[in-house]
Amino acid sequence: MSRLPSHAEGKGHLAIVGLGPGKKEYMTGRALDVIAEAGVVLGHGTYLEPIQSLLSGKQVISSSMGKEVDRARQAIGLAKTQRVAIVSGGDPGVYGMASIVLEVLEHDGADIEVEIVPGVTAATAAASRAGSPLSGDYATISLSDLLTPIEVIEKRLDTVFSLGIPVVLYNPKSRGRPHNLAIAVSHARHHLAGTTPVAIVKNALREDEQVIITTLEEIEDHADKVDMHSVVIIGGAESRIWRRGDDVRGIITPRGYHKKYVY
């Protein structure tokens, strides 16, 4: 069982495309190219809106959040005869469309060529606006309990916080689950000091971007700012606030060079 995952020769072609944080300038050239080559583009309306200028002359199928299975099935059906691009925010392989499309394709059995185009994932897009909070080892955990039971999420949170590595929280809050962020913070506080830095990054590298640098003990003061367009980064045991004079510039999680070098 050692071989390249070969892409079978189908008539059509299905690209599962990561758009990155949202603005066109943060897309890769490859993402632009496969969208240009596609006859049909499918995606959630939120992700299609910023790339409207790339879609003229194409069949565009916009659908709503929560319709991922239908969208995947439709994309596969169309890709049996056409060049199709199904778009996903960030990277399609992380809380994106790749897994559900491949699951449906596996079940369907169709002989379709598939290309997954990676994109700048929300974790690193958010981190880039908050200094260098991740830097090395880290974990990403979604607080959405739509597909994962809250008990499983809590176990994961408790365990990764116990390691003292930075943790990126996806889907930190929405109308259906307003308390999950407070639950996550309470697990973090079992293992980390109240002064541990936290970044709330809303609309990273998009319109209406907002970056809040705070701490575990003060995050409650800002919890109303957190929404479904936000990513929350909880620093690790070694993370610190990066200041210049009184100016808060971000978070630094050092990688350990200071133990080996003088600077």
Added chain:
Amino acid sequence: MSRLPSHAEGKGHLAIVGLGPGKKEYMTGRALDVIAEAGVVLGHGTYLEPIQSLLSGKQVISSSMGKEVDRARQAIGLAKTQRVAIVSGGDPGVYGMASIVLEVLEHDGADIEVEIVPGVTAATAAASRAGSPLSGDYATISLSDLLTPIEVIEKRLDTVFSLGIPVVLYNPKSRGRPHNLAIAVSHARHHLAGTTPVAIVKNALREDEQVIITTLEEIEDHADKVDMHSVVIIGGAESRIWRRGDDVRGIITPRGYHKKYVY
């Protein structure tokens, strides 16, 4: 302590730029732009080579691996008066140049405008070549013990594998640490079945790319293929090999849609 990390008005400008996996087509437009605008570009030779065509007319300072602190100090010195780009493979905020540059800048105290340009990180670049092995919650752990003691790495490995979430191993093997991958696999086997899928992705989205889909119990047969240009993805408890007939196409880590929907 609630504010945007303001970028002070210095004379120069320092961009810490993620190049993504290596080929130009996987860079973002923003990365291309800041390199075009820079008068000076610094980086490790490996990362500068694929972007040679972008560097004509610029001062180019190529340095070796292991000289990160010197390179950071030099970039900051130059950025006091010039537009400087310091490049990093993948995303600069993940095992990249961002943390060390910010640490040196914090210590230096210079009033320099800094922009971190995120890139496609090695974890998701590799994942995109192996199906959808990450899909949801995951952890990234580097096996390099240059900056982190091996005991700390082992504790992290054991703990994240215990959760049954996929784990991305960076720096899985090099001449100085040939046994760390075997150590990681042995921790994985304490918690996961031998049939758990594993992807070895070498030179993801670069020349000489190689993707091997195997399992925890068979990875030893392929361990000689793993080098410092590889990323190893150990699937989670729910990951499975994605096949079409006898053809191995990759790994799927389902997100749980199958529990809610019929397809």
